[in-house]
Amino acid sequence: MEKxxxxxxxxxxxxxxxxxxxxxxxxxxxxxxxxxxxxxxxxLSYVLSFIYVGIYWNNHHHLLRAARTxxxxxxxxxxxxxFWLSLTPFTAAWMGENHLASAPVALxxxxxxxxxxxxxxxxxMLIAHEGPDSLLAQAVGSDFKGWISVALYVGGVGLSFIQxxxxxxxxxxxxxxxxxxxxxIEKRL
Amino acid sequence: MEKxxxxxxxxxxxxxxxxxxxxxxxxxxxxxxxxxxxxxxxxLSYVLSFIYVGIYWNNHHHLLRAARTxxxxxxxxxxxxxFWLSLTPFTAAWMGENHLASAPVALxxxxxxxxxxxxxxxxxMLIAHEGPDSLLAQAVGSDFKGWISVALYVGGVGLSFIQxxxxxxxxxxxxxxxxxxxxxIEKRL
Amino acid sequence: MEKxxxxxxxxxxxxxxxxxxxxxxxxxxxxxxxxxxxxxxxxLSYVLSFIYVGIYWNNHHHLLRAARTxxxxxxxxxxxxxFWLSLTPFTAAWMGENHLASAPVALxxxxxxxxxxxxxxxxxMLIAHEGPDSLLAQAVGSDFKGWISVALYVGGVGLSFIQxxxxxxxxxxxxxxxxxxxxxIEKRL
Amino acid sequence: MEKxxxxxxxxxxxxxxxxxxxxxxxxxxxxxxxxxxxxxxxxLSYVLSFIYVGIYWNNHHHLLRAARTxxxxxxxxxxxxxFWLSLTPFTAAWMGENHLASAPVALxxxxxxxxxxxxxxxxxMLIAHEGPDSLLAQAVGSDFKGWISVALYVGGVGLSFIQxxxxxxxxxxxxxxxxxxxxxIEKRL
Numbered sequence: 001m002e003k004x005x006x007x008x009x010x011x012x013x014x015x016x017x018x019x020x021x022x023x024x025x026x027x028x029x030x031x032x033x034x035x036x037x038x039x040x041x042x043x044l045s046y047v048l049s050f051i052y053v054g055i056y057w058n059n060h061h062h063l064l065r066a067a068r069t070x071x072x073x074x075x076x077x078x079x080x081x082x083f084w085l086s087l088t089p090f091t092a093a094w095m096g097e098n099h100l101a102s103a104p105v106a107l108x109x110x111x112x113x114x115x116x117x118x119x120x121x122x123x124x125m126l127i128a129h130e131g132p133d134s135l136l137a138q139a140v141g142s143d144f145k146g147w148i149s150v151a152l153y154v155g156g157v158g159l160s161f162i163q164x165x166x167x168x169x170x171x172x173x174x175x176x177x178x179x180x181x182x183x184x185i186e187k188r189l
Numbered sequence: 190m191e192k193x194x195x196x197x198x199x200x201x202x203x204x205x206x207x208x209x210x211x212x213x214x215x216x217x218x219x220x221x222x223x224x225x226x227x228x229x230x231x232x233l234s235y236v237l238s239f240i241y242v243g244i245y246w247n248n249h250h251h252l253l254r255a256a257r258t259x260x261x262x263x264x265x266x267x268x269x270x271x272f273w274l275s276l277t278p279f280t281a282a283w284m285g286e287n288h289l290a291s292a293p294v295a296l297x298x299x300x301x302x303x304x305x306x307x308x309x310x311x312x313x314m315l316i317a318h319e320g321p322d323s324l325l326a327q328a329v330g331s332d333f334k335g336w337i338s339v340a341l342y343v344g345g346v347g348l349s350f351i352q353x354x355x356x357x358x359x360x361x362x363x364x365x366x367x368x369x370x371x372x373x374i375e376k377r378l
Numbered sequence: 379m380e381k382x383x384x385x386x387x388x389x390x391x392x393x394x395x396x397x398x399x400x401x402x403x404x405x406x407x408x409x410x411x412x413x414x415x416x417x418x419x420x421x422l423s424y425v426l427s428f429i430y431v432g433i434y435w436n437n438h439h440h441l442l443r444a445a446r447t448x449x450x451x452x453x454x455x456x457x458x459x460x461f462w463l464s465l466t467p468f469t470a471a472w473m474g475e476n477h478l479a480s481a482p483v484a485l486x487x488x489x490x491x492x493x494x495x496x497x498x499x500x501x502x503m504l505i506a507h508e509g510p511d512s513l514l515a516q517a518v519g520s521d522f523k524g525w526i527s528v529a530l531y532v533g534g535v536g537l538s539f540i541q542x543x544x545x546x547x548x549x550x551x552x553x554x555x556x557x558x559x560x561x562x563i564e565k566r567l
Numbered sequence: 568m569e570k571x572x573x574x575x576x577x578x579x580x581x582x583x584x585x586x587x588x589x590x591x592x593x594x595x596x597x598x599x600x601x602x603x604x605x606x607x608x609x610x611l612s613y614v615l616s617f618i619y620v621g622i623y624w625n626n627h628h629h630l631l632r633a634a635r636t637x638x639x640x641x642x643x644x645x646x647x648x649x650f651w652l653s654l655t656p657f658t659a660a661w662m663g664e665n666h667l668a669s670a671p672v673a674l675x676x677x678x679x680x681x682x683x684x685x686x687x688x689x690x691x692m693l694i695a696h697e698g699p700d701s702l703l704a705q706a707v708g709s710d711f712k713g714w715i716s717v718a719l720y721v722g723g724v725g726l727s728f729i730q731x732x733x734x735x736x737x738x739x740x741x742x743x744x745x746x747x748x749x750x751x752i753e754k755r756l
Contacts, residue, residue: 001254002254005196005200005250006250007572007575008196008197008200008575009200009203009204009246009250011572011575011576011579012200012201012203012204012205012390012579013204013207013208014576014579015204015576015579015580015582015583016204016205016208016209016579016583017208018580018649018653019580019583019584019587019653020208020209020212020583020587022653022654022656022657023212023587023590023656025654025657027657027660027661027664027671028661031661031665031668031669031670031671032670033670033673033674035670036674047650050646050650050653054643054646057576057646058639058642058643058646061572061576061642065568065569072247075247075250076243076247076368079239079243079246079247082207083236083239086207086208086211086239087211087214089211089212090211090214090216093216094216094217094220097216098220101220102220103220103221103222103224104216104220106222107222107225179643190443191443194385194389194439195439197385197386197389198389198392198393198435198439201389201390201392201393201394201579202393202396202397204393205393205394205397205398206397209397209398209401212401261436264436264439265432265436265557268428268432268435268436271396272425272428275396275397275400275428276400276403278400278401279400279403279405282405283405283406283409286405287409290409291409292409292410292411292413293405293409295411296411296414379632380632383574383578383628384628386574386575386578387578387581387582387624387628390578390579390581390582390583391582391585391586393582394582394583394586394587395586398586398587398590401590450625453625453628454621454625454746457617457621457624457625460585461614461617464585464586464589464617465589465592467589467590468589468592468594471594472594472595472598475594476594476598479598480598481598481599481600481602482594482598484600485600485603
């Protein structure tokens with residue numbers, strides 16, 4: 001099965017997710033620059049979420065380039081990833097509205113964990129389809145970066161019940177790790 | 190007529206439908222995990238609707254791959270399908286806000302029936318255009334799965350006036366039946 | 379200049395316009411089927427607007443297929459058309475919320491006039507670029523249907539100050555005229 | 568790396584930005600044409616923002632056409648540009664709701680500056696990738712128009728604290744300068 005429409009549909013969903021999050025940034029009622037101050041947590045939440053969706057788009061882009069064909073179950077694994085990412089505007093809004101309180105920061109991390117595991121599932125299914133000697137399998141390798149990310153997210157969720165800023169900090173750390181698109185695939189191609 | 194833009198436009202509309210539904214999931218005012226509990230019916234409604242739009246996207250994807258060219262009336266049959274699916278965010282929101290009450294669950298099923306019949310119309314028009322000996326005609330066959338779905342939806346609408354959870358259960362059953370993309374088309378290709 | 383991205387961007391904008399209009403259909407607070415009754419004007423307004431955007435997408439699709447290349451000014455003529463169409467969710471919402479009152483129905487028609495004139499401008503610029511002997515020029519011909527539509531819209535705007543349902547009726551009539559995609563272009567191709 | 572998906576994703580994001588801004592234009596409660604009068608600043612804000620996003624789409628279109636391949640860092644430079652443009656619905660709404668008051672007009676210009684610098688960064692990274700003798704490098708040249716725009720934006724931000732209409736006027740002037748797509752690239756191609 002060709003991968004063109006899977007890419008197009010994923011591009012559409014990710015483009016919408018990344019853009020509708022800005023609708024949560026409601027303009028303040030006052031017209032002074034100081035009226036923007038209470039929006040800071042929402043803005044930080046938006047920036048982090050924008051970066052996360054950007055990272056997923058970048059890596060999805062690289063991943064699908066390395067794949068040649070797809071199957072029906074791969075379509076569903078892709079939809080599972082999009083489902084978890086589609087919850088980002090909700091968790092980002094809850095986190096932003098509550099000034100990075102414990103439960104919202106933990107839930108934000110929980111959805112990041114689910115998205116990361118879905119992405120790993122998608123990678124595994126693509127590799128199973130392409131074969132262990134495929135370009136994709138070699139490029140992904142042991143996926144150390146993926147597993148360390150999940151470990152850091154789990155740590156972030158736990159920390160957020162002690163001090164949510166630490167949890168938020170760990171999510172920023174993972175974003176920083178992934179900021180650079182997956183060079184492994186780029187190198188092999 | 191080429192099918193590229195029909196696919197692109199449908200991908201766009203389906204991507205937007207599947208994503209804007211999450212805007213109904215308004216973050217709760219409190220910042221505790223227990224504050225999320227009242228959102229459960231909305232969340233279930235979102236999950237089921239996401240799966241339904243995902244199923245339609247998957248099957249639309251398979252269907253159009255099997256088609257070679259399209260016609261003006263086929264464009265309109267496709268728009269009719271998109272129209273009914275575009276009502277899903279509305280019916281899902283009504284159902285979620287009213288904790289799966291009778292009338293909203295029945296209306297949700299009514300729109301599913303209309304979408305299913307529109308999809309059948311689109312399939313029939315594509316087969317009429319491609320011819321009875323076409324790959325598409327052979328792949329679709331008697332469309333038993335399509336008709337059983339409509340029957341189950343009708344049952345669900347009826348049941349929802351007795352016990353809406355039974356109706357909701359039948360919609361989940363149909364989703365489960367369709368979860369696997371249409372193997373008939375995949376096999377023939 | 380190639381036309382691929384113009385088509386992709388227009389598909390995206392039209393897909394969003396046609397889909398976000400449904401956000402105006404707010405679920406009623408009650409959970410009975412009778413609670414849907416007050417939504418009827420909004421629903422009618424949504425249906426008519428969905429059909430209009432569908433008509434524009436269909437004709438845009440045909441028009442661009444007949445064109446071979448585009449120019450910078452054509453990009454702007456296309457954006458002008460998209461601008462007027464982007465106001466449809468606003469005018470449709472105003473019309474729907476006010477139960478088809480005079481001024482909203484007139485404004486709805488005014489935006490339809492602006493969109494129709496922009497479409498005509500786009501057609502003329504494409505023909506000027508392709509040349510008078512081009513396939514496109516022959517297919518469009520005298521564009522009688524386009525001018526009769528504008529005349530009917532103007533009539534509808536005028537009538538809406540006397541009896542808005544008559545104005546609304548004329549808009550339905552124009553939609554019916556255009557319902558069938560432009561056969562002229564299809565025949566020539 | 569191929570540029571197809573970068574274009575598709577950017578088209579999606581820009582199409583959504585340009586379209587969701589209209590959601591800020593809430594229909595007035597009254598049903599008379601005079602009830603539209605208070606919407607005028609919001610409408611002007613919408614028109615200017617629509618033109619700006621249109622200009623960015625046009626120039627992005629030209630820029631990417633001149634490029635042959637892209638790299639991972641270029642994906643991020645592109646996302647940075649999209650990030651700043653995604654704030655336009657927010658700044659446009661704040662400016663429109665406050666009838667073009669000083670701080671909102673200044674912030675609107677601030678985001679325009681950030682978007683312009685991001686665009687320049689994207690151009691520089693593309694030229695660095697393509698080489699100093701590339702078609703793109705020759706077409707862009709000294710980018711006088713880009714730098715004069717930034718200077719005018721800075722002037723507009725400053726003026727908006729004295730008389731915001733002057734600031735707003737300068738933003739209109741820059742839009743007028745860019746209204747015509749970048750002929751330099753078109754000529755070279």
